[in-house]
Amino acid sequence: MILKSLRGVALLLVVLFFMFPIFWIVVMSLQTNAEILSLPPKLIFPPTLMNYTALITGHLKTSVGTLNIAFMHNLWNSFLLSALSVIVALVLGVPAAYAFARYKFRLGEDMAFTLLSLKFAPPLLVLLPLSLEFQRVGLDNTYIGLIWIYQLITLPLILWIVRGYFEDASPDIEYAYRVDGHSWLKGFLKIAIPLARPGIAAAVVLSIIPTLAIALYAQRWLVEGLSLGAVKG
Template sequence: MATEDQTFDSAGSQRLDKDTKETLVKVARHAILLGWSVVVLFPLYWLASMSLKPPGAANQLPPDWVFLPTVYNYIRLVQDGAFLTAFANSLIMVGASVILVLLIGVPAAYVLSRYDLPMERDILVWILSSRMLPPIAVVIPFFVIFRAFNLFDTRIGMVIMYVSINLSLVVWVMKAFFDGIPETLEEAARVDGATQFQGFMKVVLPAAKPGIFSVAIISFIFAWIELLFGLVLTSFKAVPVTLFVYSFIGSRSIEWGMLAAASTAMIIPVVIFLIAVNKYLAAGLSFGVVIKE
């Protein structure tokens, strides 16, 4: 009996030790993730808190951690018609560019994935080469072209600019997604009487939904935060919101409160877009995705 009791106690202690180790590992993992989240989100907290401080308190050192919040900076932004115009410009231009780049890039990626085109690798490298050059190297040629075709300081010109920035990304990422979708799905659809276009619309696109929403998010963010092309290719009518935010940085002083308020307001559409798309992205990742064996 003593031996059986000792064996039972030993097994129970081993099980307890294993459960304890798993619990400690889980607690440590959550603690690390929580600490990393604090590190990542702290700049956003700093920015938002700076935008809610009264004038003169935003750049105090050491900073005031406890203060009475005020929306004075946001009221000034709303009252400034130039900010609202720039904000609307960015929403219109970036939204149109995302739609257009998907309409062009997704079918192009599908064709490159499904058809044996001559010099296909060279075509892909040529598409990618548009992202290899730094923006400063191509902004002057674009300026000359835009002036020649009366696209300077126009929303259409900036939409074309944003599409040219993101097109290579969409084509390369979506080609990888289409490569991972078995062609047997389209063949089965054609056996059921669907045309190739119907197979593309009803079979391939739903399976590639995670990739479509991913490139839509990235394209939106890249176009939304772009500054250099807006600085060179616009002057008044098509000024993006990034250029308006940049205007708070003067040669002799910086309006920290207004800069923080404008930057916080600029982040809001990105967050809303991510929240709206994340639901569909999660659904696309959970259903209908088949990877080639």
């Protein structure tokens, strides 16, 4: 009994310790600049939504003057870019994952591994040559150029996670569907894709997380997908 309550107290302390930074960030977001910088830090202060207003309107009014911040624009850019690049990666990656899972073809494993190896490469390695090359062909500072580059991250992720799901589904299920009288394409859309849906959802979330934390939206799939994805790698 005592041991149990001690354990509870210990757990509480651990949680408080690790949650404190987040708590402190929330507290700071409700303070003015002066209050944030004051020493000793204040725990009692008149809360203000000034910081949030500034982020949304794009103008931060301080005692010195007005500062323009492009937060909403950048957020929108991030959202647009990650959404578009994930869509492109899905259109390319899901059929490719199916092909790698179901068919044996020459150099198939090599191709799949090469795509995966792109994830090992340090981004800095390709940064300089790529930006020079992009400037030459006029792709620098364009959405298309960025979406293209994002494929280095998203495509292997989607390919490898979704492939595992296709491999886990028995091909007999698709065969049965075809013997029933459905075309290959219909079987792909109505059987293969729905069966791999948790994998596809996990891959989408994992590729979006680096740029956006809209993950809560897909929480059910996220938890299932992340845990499965972690096992499958």
